[in-house]
Amino acid sequence: MTQQQAHGSIRPGGRTARTRTAVLDAALEKLGAGQYAELTVEGLAARAGVHPSTIRRRWGSVHGVVLDLFDHIAGEIRIPDTGSLREDLRRLAEGILTLYTSAQHRNTLFRMVAAATAHPEGERTVRDFFAARTRQVSGMVRHAAARGEIPPGTDVLAVVEAVSAPIYYRLLISRQPLEPGVARRTADATYHAARAGTFIRRRPAAAESSAGGARGRKTFR
């Protein structure tokens, strides 16, 4: 991947990748049309012009194909390792923001969110994908802790959440434009909070109650 990748289709280089290209393109098309529920191995195979068994062998299931598709898209965002956490966070935030300046990628995100809210299988795919991405970013956080930039025990998930959430908030909730200043601001905010120890993982006791458990905690209605 893929300097020459065009928005709107999947074009990894190399001849052996032709099947992957065709199958991911078929999945992207189905997703773009909001048809997550109708995704089947047979449908994808027919659209991509391959045998269903080829898809089953390579990806296992539709879940595997969609994960690979998301992974391919997310591959546009390099995980930086500059030796400075602040700089790493700025580049990561800028990478996410830049990805979604593409209308095609914004649309895929919207479809993905819709699939996750509407289908248990879609939810599993989205959750697995973001969990995998979070693991990929963990090196950045660990290295920063090793350099003494942030306290040991800083939670990777919390850092990833803090740095990327405002971008998704603009896209999905407040519907505000993705100004370039947003990336720098969210990165710097995350940096200051991380240095202050806000993201240190707490003992399980503190995280014991789940969302349901929080229901009784309305203290200021």
Place this chain on the structure above:
Amino acid sequence: MTQQQAHGSIRPGGRTARTRTAVLDAALEKLGAGQYAELTVEGLAARAGVHPSTIRRRWGSVHGVVLDLFDHIAGEIRIPDTGSLREDLRRLAEGILTLYTSAQHRNTLFRMVAAATAHPEGERTVRDFFAARTRQVSGMVRHAAARGEIPPGTDVLAVVEAVSAPIYYRLLISRQPLEPGVARRTADATYHAARAGTFIRRRPAAAESSAGGARGRKTFR
């Protein structure tokens, strides 16, 4: 509103509010079924058992009804003013988090996001709603600046975004549970970042380019 409000229906007290109750309930029902596009003044009126002219007089349009519905739901979150920004932020985050421990409210959020991504009118409603909510929170931020807790010129929108985005990120993107610790963490992160001056409003020059303008800034692909 409304100690006695039940999740799943709108029950503001008082006799004169009966029309509002019926109309907001009808809108909630339609939204819950994912039928934003089919919302009409006539349809709502029929469902609520009132004259279309009553709806037009009171809310102007479907847009006005849906805004009032969102406002009613968001009314469950009190805007705190404790004299401490850190505490205010914690309570605000806890209020948002607690709201979405209700499956009904989560579902309304999902429908709202879907409507905003699928219909220009839905997008306008959601954008207007969050803009209004942000204005409501502005006092909290201004008071904190007046007390010297955070620098003057701190941007309200950036603060609201920072404190609430991680909660929406969990709900819509990473699909992680809303552990109570999340509210405290996101509030404290926002507090540290605000004190460090991260959210000071920049000169227009910095925010000049829009999302489209960011497209040329892919420097690390």
